[in-house]
Amino acid sequence: MSEDVISIIIPTLNEERYLPTLLESLFRCPTPRMEIIIVDGKSEDKTLEVVEYYQKHSPKHITLKSIKGAKRGVSVQRNIGERHASHEILMFLDADTSIPEPDRIQELVTAFVRGGLVAASCRFLPIDKDPRALLYYTTLYGFHKLVEKRDPYALGACIVTTKTVFEKLHGFDPSIRVNEDANYCLRASNLGSFRVLPTVLQISTRRFRKEGYIRMGFTYVWLLITRTIWGERRDDKIPYEWGKYET
Secondary structure, three states: OOOOEEEEEEEEOOOOOOHHHHHHHHHOOOOOEEEEEEEEOOOOOOHHHHHHHHHOOOOOOEEEEEEEOOOOOHHHHHHHHHHOOOOOEEEEEOOOEEOOOOOHHHHHHHHHHHOOEEEEEEEEEEOOOOHHHHHHHHHHHHHHHHHOOOOOOOOOOEEEEEHHHHHHOOOOOOOOOEOHHHHHHHHHOOOOEEEEEEEEEEEOOHHHHHHOHHHHHHHHHHHHHHHHHHOOEOOOOOOOOOOOOOO
């Protein structure tokens, strides 16, 4: 398994504001060679126009292509992306993430391959300099490290895995509405080792800004409790929208 090539899959839904930041940060990464696959869930803004612009300005070692998904759904879109991926190493990123230093992607890939892992995530810090967000993501990293061997839990904002593992698991489960990312990592851990790597990527605080830190804090805790007691959430009883951000 080569550390020199990677397929990066990014599901999008109305991401015209955040996607440029992610793509520009990826374009600054000198290695590895990347295939970036945007799988769009019928965006109603200028997301696909953004992709077309960056396709014309991508570096020689990066291929950027877009796919229009037949239906919306982050799991569905990730699964579509995998079917179009050319390389064994897969990295799933959310559109509101950013690569803070050019060597971070290579660092993640190298740690993943040399660690013999079947899946991995990373540490996140907020793009916005908000002490509340810093506290939240610092605490989250500690929680992820605490449970990584017993009950893997990760954010879909960054998951590294392989096509071999992905296909054995039949990808992400589209019937799970929230925590489908944690479910994938948990199932993958039955095939080998999962780790939350110390490499830092950045992530937006847009959901907190829209819903409020206290409200979202309680929502995430309640999601964790209900998942632990009753299993995966396949209903809409806890509001959790996608693709509706103006800030």
